[in-house]
Amino acid sequence: MKKIAIVGCGAYMDSGYGCAGEWRCLKAAALGEGNFKEPVQVVAFVKCECPGRSTAPNMGVAVKMSEIKPDKIYMSSCMAKAKPGCPYASADEMAEILKNKTGIEVIQGTHDYH
């Protein structure tokens, strides 16, 4: 089973409204739905916090400390596809920052649940 890490938008997660990071990404990963083409193991879940400057370093620490290198990093749908979007960085910019920091492929978006 592939191993993956997820990073979610903390500003959205802190608002709750039905998902504070507790189920949508994890359900999609467990079932292989949305952008997960098959069930995967989630080995890290990092919460982005505004303005996002600590996100890539925190992901780097999570990968290092867990001693499990994920095959891919997924940006949550609330981070990659939400409207209005992040005021600090576009999804493309954040994906590039994460990839440059970790050397791991970054997928934008996790699930299609509403």
Ligand code: SF4
């Ligand atoms: S920097 Fe952007 S993606 Fe990160 S928590 Fe803030 S609004 Fe969300």
